[in-house]
Amino acid sequence: MAKGRVIFHVDMNSFYASVEMAYRPDLKGKPVAIAGDPEKRKGIVVTSNYEARSYGVKTTMPLWQAYDHCPQLIALKPNFPRYREASKQIFSVLESITPYVQPISIDEGYVDVTDYKGDLTPLELAKWIQETLLSELDLPCSIGVAPNKFLAKMASDMQKPLGITVLRKREIEQKLWPLPIEEMYGVGRKTADKLKQIDIKTIGDLATKNVLTIKNLLGVNGERLHMRANGHDNREVDPEAIHDFKSIGNSQTLPFDTTDMNDIQPMIKQLSRRVAERMHAKQVVAENVQLMIRYSDHKTITRSRQLRDFVEHETQLEQVALDLFHAHWNEDPIRLLGVTAQHLTHKEEAGKQLDLFSYEEEAKKEPLYQAIEQIEDKYGKETFVKLNSQPEPPVRTSFQKDFLSQRRQQ
Structure with a gap:
């Protein structure tokens, strides 16, 4: 891989919660969630650390429900200035290595280290980034190392938290293709449902399906997904994309x-x-x-x-x-x-957007949540099981859009 392009995807782990734990070390080892209005037990969970997730606390879950799963949960209001400052420091570390850094949200970005002139190998450099962010900022991350952006993104999701995964093109049949189609970057729930209708259940199924069949089903995006599933992605890491x-x-x-x-x-x-x-x-x-x-x-x-x-x-x-x-x-x-x-x-x-206005809207729904709770008390927890059966989506916030907009102006 060293002879071709070398792309990192750096993805911070439980970013908001990790930043809070960095500021308050006493929170480490305890279940922590960032939510809209913890004082009134209203709003929804924006993110949670891995300790909270082990109890079943999930992103977008109503806060009252999160407390049901984990009564000892420590819920905190978002502190956006704190997250903004932490993100700036993260990208400063990345930009100290190479100018080819492309932020795609407040807590993740691509880094092209193909022309890196230092003494470290790509794997050693990834370890240096991870260790530097952890030692200097007390913030954990996972890093995908691959010959293109798509494979790097998929690799960074394979080992969390604090993982480093190398994904080469010759390894995609072994490491990538067995994954469920829902886990493919760029495939949402609706697209996954359409693909399953033509018996595509894994990324490998997509990769080996006739491309015309996929294109007829999904249009140009289908052809793009087919290429990605086969490990092809020619997009460059573009620092100017933010502009x-x-x-x-x-x-x-x-x-x-x-x-x-x-x-x-x-x-x-x-x-x-x-x-x-x-x-x-x-x-x-x-x-x-x-x-x-x-x-x-x-x-x-x-x-x-x-x-x-x-x-x-x-x-x-x-x-x-x-x-x-x-x-x-x-x-x-x-x-x-x-x-x-x-x-x-x-x-x-552009993942699902959650912002302060979302918190206000969720707070307005609190009477509905209480009614659901009363019905479940009377008729059982399975009454609304479908409400909680959706896969946990990747969540970003409109604050991230603000962050990217500010970087455009720098």
């Missing part, structure tokens, strides 16, 4: 200048649909929507809205565009309208 503000937009001139919402609203809906279709084809989501209005006198205005969460569907784009329209239209006749999705992120790098 990439791509957009997808459509505009159209109306048949005649109008002030009639019966003409305007269907046009916004149509434009939103076109943008959503192109986003779907490129497998991206957006965190900003822009509306353009051109009046009959050719005066043109553009207004945009930064969103709390990523959007991708026609109805989401349409709603934001309509809100912008009603807020900024001066009621003069309109000649042209445009809708643009901005600040795009590939779906692979």
Whole structure:
């Protein structure tokens, strides 16, 4: 592998909880969770350490339920300034080795060490990173070492916590292919369900299936997944990717200048649909929507809205565009309208978003949680078993988007 590309994927273990334990060593060895409002036993679990997970505490679990699993659980409110500072220090360590570092969230990133000129081998260098982050910052991580980004990402998940895994292309049949298809990076629950319908249950099944069959089922993304399952990924580690503000937009001139919402609203809906279709084809989501209005006198205005969460569907784009329209239209006749999705992120790098607003929304659902609890007390814990049977998703927060946005500005 030393003759080809050498890519690390550095993934911090239970990052928020680990940062809290680094600040408070008395928490080590105890079950710890980061949650919305521990004082009121409300909100959801954002992350937990491995001690808490051993009791069945899971990410996105309602806090009251986490206490049921682990009565001695220590729940803490998120401290975002603390996590931001820890992340900066982590990436400073990585950037001391090479400039080819690409953060993809607050607690993980890719490092291309192909041209590293030091005396250490790739494996020794990975061990140095892991030991340095642990000794200097008291933060554990797992590292995947591979010839490309996809394999490095998969490798970093194979040994947690504090694991270092080397995954070479010649080893994928042995190490990668036996894994369940749900464990493949880039395969969500819905995609996994579709693949299972054509008898694809493992990554190996996907790799050996006829590529046209996969493409017919999933489109361009299916072909991409098929290539990844076979160990192919030509994406570069791009430090400038964090500065990439791509957009997808459509505009159209109306048949005649109008002030009639019966003409305007269907046009916004149509434009939103076109943008959503192109986003779907490129497998991206957006965190900003822009509306353009051109009046009959050719005066043109553009207004945009930064969103709390990523959007991708026609109805989401349409709603934001309509809100912008009603807020900024001066009621003069309109000649042209445009809708643009901005600040795009590939779906692979945009996990489920949880932010402070999510905590507030979850708190509002507390009466529902209590009602569920009462029903389970009366009819048994299995009554709502399906509610708790979903696989634990990778969780990121909109705070991570803020972090990446700030790095763009540096």
